[in-house]
Amino acid sequence: MHQRAEAERKRKEELERATSDQGEGLPPVVEVTPQNLEGEVVLRSEQVPVVVLIGAAGAADSLRLRTELEAMAREAQLNWILAWVDADEHPQLARAFGVQALPTVTAVAMGSPIGMFAGEKTRDWLDQWIAQVMEATKGRLKGLPAGTRMAGEGEDPEQETPTDFFGNPVPTSDPRLEQAEDLLSEGDFDAALALYDAMLDSEPANAGLKRAHANVAFFARAAKIDRSRDPISLADATPGDVALALDAADVTMLVDDPAKALDRLLRLLPVVFGKDREEIRERLLEYLLLFDAADPAALDARRRMASALF
Numbered sequence: 001m002h003q004r005a006e007a008e009r010k011r012k013e014e015l016e017r018a019t020s021d022q023g024e025g026l027p028p029v030v031e032v033t034p035q036n037l038e039g040e041v042v043l044r045s046e047q048v049p050v051v052v053l054i055g056a057a058g059a060a061d062s063l064r065l066r067t068e069l070e071a072m073a074r075e076a077q078l079n080w081i082l083a084w085v086d087a088d089e090h091p092q093l094a095r096a097f098g099v100q101a102l103p104t105v106t107a108v109a110m111g112s113p114i115g116m117f118a119g120e121k122t123r124d125w126l127d128q129w130i131a132q133v134m135e136a137t138k139g140r141l142k143g144l145p146a147g148t149r150m151a152g153e154g155e156d157p158e159q160e161t162p163t164d165f166f167g168n169p170v171p172t173s174d175p176r177l178e179q180a181e182d183l184l185s186e187g188d189f190d191a192a193l194a195l196y197d198a199m200l201d202s203e204p205a206n207a208g209l210k211r212a213h214a215n216v217a218f219f220a221r222a223a224k225i226d227r228s229r230d231p232i233s234l235a236d237a238t239p240g241d242v243a244l245a246l247d248a249a250d251v252t253m254l255v256d257d258p259a260k261a262l263d264r265l266l267r268l269l270p271v272v273f274g275k276d277r278e279e280i281r282e283r284l285l286e287y288l289l290l291f292d293a294a295d296p297a298a299l300d301a302r303r304r305m306a307s308a309l310f
């Protein structure tokens with residue numbers, strides 16, 4: 001019994017050392033994996049509240065919420081820590097947190113969840129929710145060790161990890177990323193998309209670039225939709241027209257009904273061939289980059305695609 005207790009004590013000490021300042025400063029935002037979950041969430045939450053955001057890296061709502069919470073975490077100066085869980089990459093963690101929808105945010109203190117919400121919220125709402133978390137944990141946690149400083153303080157912000165227009169970290173040193181973000185800010189989606197095409201040619205395995213490219217491609221198409229007509233009604237009236245179906249699917253995605261957008265294309269996929277089938281397949285694959293990999297709609301779409309194509 002004594003040996004087990006001693007081993008557990010040493011294990012916790014090692015975890016605490018691994019998640020300490022280490023002279024480089026403590027990051028206000030961490031990415032959680034199964035390997036660092038205990039240290040970055042469970043043990044850290046004994047010191048300060050940990051706000052865990054579980055989202056899909058390629059989904060616009062997750063990215064917008066992440067951007068807002070990251071800004072708030074930096075402003076909080078380590079009074080609480082933001083932990084990001086990519087549900088696409090680590091669906092087992094999403095299940096462990098009991099997630100029913102993405103994005104979901106859970107506040108953790110002393111290793112246990114103390115509050116949760118799902119979906120995007122306004123900055124005012126988030127401020128109030130964080131204030132409630134801080135009030136609920138006031139005087140109950142150990143606090144960070146004396147002298148702990150926040151990583152990045154006093155450093156050149158240009159050295160931070162680059163992100164795309166949607167706030168998603170993109171692990172690339174390609175200088176064209178910044179140029180693409182400027183073009184997106186100006187509303188020039190086509191020019192930005194051309195740059196993302198070129199960057200993907202250079203880094204075809206970069207998952208962050210793939211997700212960003214899918215987002216930009218979607219918004220580039222959406223910007224060109226003819227609002228003088230109803231693409232959904234037109235597609236319903238001509239069910240075999242692939243071009244109309246693709247436009248209708250984009251509009252359906254734009255009004256935030258992604259499962260229905262997938263279903264429209266999946267129903268058409270088995271009954272078209274050649275170039276039409278390839279266009280639908282490529283659009284479905286692009287859409288799936290914007291989904292949580294564990295989303296039932298995404299899982300069903302992959303199964304139906306496989307059935308239609310093989």
